Amino acid sequence: MKPVLIFAVLAALAIGSQAKDAPTACNSCKSMVQNFIDASKDQMKMAQLKISLSMLCAGTSHQSDCSKTLDKLDYIAFKLAPYLVDTSAVCSKLQMCGETQFSPLARLAMLYLKKSESIVANDNIMRQQVCDECQASSSQLGQLFADDFTSYAVKSTIQRLVCRSAGKAHKSCNIFVSSVIPDLMTEMRDIFQEKELMCSNMGLCSATAKPLTRETPKQPLNELWKSMGTIKSSNGEELMSCFECTLSMDTLLEEFIDKRQGTADDIQAAVCAKVVGAWTAGCNDFVHMYMSTVLFLTYNQFDGKGICTAMHTCEKKESALLALAKPEKAMIGCEHCQAVEQFIAQNHEALHAHAVEGIYSNVCQKLPTALGTMCESSAIRLSRKFFARTAELAVSGAVCSQVCVNI
Known part of the structure; x- marks a missing residue:
């Protein structure tokens, strides 16, 4: 929240800049930083800043927190100003100056904030410049x-941090990740390369097409899961969806806890290698000493039944699974694993509709309107691709054949 707010502060301060020529992203950023420094020393500019930011606050789901922060903006500006003197260094940290693979993303964020400024909203030439810059960054x-290395990097990171700690499920996890991630990366490529539509969805260009609309789920999610049927064990009956979900989640959590040191080592290697200068040794010491404990405490905040209840695969607190011995759990789970795959293959469209609805209500609706439109459109496309690929894997039986190979 704080970095976003600071970024919003810098963007809003650009209102004071009356330059008519389209500046580069780097120069715009440095101008914003300098304006922020100036406002920290000028009460009139600070008052203008608060008015501008109050309008930005009204467009978010955090209006109350934003307004409380505005009340302390004088103090925040006073404390931050000394660290912003080197405007080039600040903007390099924000990925605005210099060129890295994430620079276009940072520029999109800045352009979205600039769109909220009155100078952009009331100047057609400047509005078109913002649109053009958005399309270039997109x-x-x-x-x-589109870069194969990006797909490989994402896939290998997930396999290293997740699949390697998944115990008996590590092979099926690797198969799933290897199959799904490239498709999602391809879809992300297509989303951003459709630059007119992307920037229209972000509200940075005039609308060129009607945004995608969510498909309303045809039945409640818990009713959909119930259609899987029930299973019988020595301890009674249980919804198949609940049994299989809880068994999977509990098994994964147990494996994650057992292999937390390996995960901590992977995190240390990935994070501390990017920490500059004298901080590297301290990072290594800190992560080596505490990360395993942090992971242990984090994993223990969850349990399989709780996760599955939140996913609506379970509907009651008591469970036939709790009193069963591990061998019986595993045997029953594998006996019905193919039924789960068949269910996913047959109902992937319905699962997609519920996933999009969940993302929209829990994420997209909480964003400013323009970003919410982009979020909704992207969620629809990525979810559709995810569940379509998952259904293909389910039909192939690749996951169950690996999980249950020795049972």
Whole structure:
């Protein structure tokens, strides 16, 4: 929240800049930083800043927190100003100056904030410049996702941090990730390369097409899961969806806890290698000493039944699974694993509709309107691709054949 707010502060301060020529992203950023420094020393500019930011606050789901922060903006500006003197260094940290693979994403964020400024909203020439810059950045991001190395990096990171700690499920996890991630990266490429539509959805260009609309789920999610049927065990009956979900989640959590040191080592290697200078040794010491404990405490905040209840696969607190011995759990789970695959293959469209509805209500609706439109459209496309590929894997039986190979 704080970095976003600071970024919003810098963007809003650009209102004070009356330059008519279209500046580069780097120069715009440095101008914003300098304006912020000036406002920290000028009460009139600070008052203008608060008025501008109060309008930005009204467009978010955090209006109350935003307004409380505005009340302390004088103090925040006073404390931040000394660290912003080197405007080039600040903007390099924000990915605005210099060129990295994430620079286009940072520029899109800045352009979205600039769109909220009155100078952009009331100047057609400037509005078109913002639109053009958005489309250029969107194309660059499309190229990033089109790079095979990007797909490989995402896939290998998930396999290293998740699949390697998944115990008996590590092979099926690797198969799933290897199959799904490239498709999602391709879809991300297409989303960003459709630059006119992307920037229209972000509200940075005039609308060129009607945004995608969500498909309303045809039945409640818990009713959909119930259609899987029930299973019988030595301890009674249980919904198949609940049994299989709880068994999977509990098994994964147990494996994650057992292999937390390996995960901590992977995190240390990935994070501390990017920490500069004298901080590297301290990072290594801190992560080596505490990360395993942090992971242990984090994993223990969850349990399989709780996760599955939140996913609506379970509907009651008591469970036939709790009193069963591990061998019986595993045997029953594998006996019905193919039924789960068949269910996913037959109902992937319905699962997609519920997934999009969940993302929309829990994420997209909480964003400003323009970003919410982009979020909704992207969620629809990525979810459809995800569940379509998952259904293909389910039909092939690749996952169950690996999980249950020795049972």
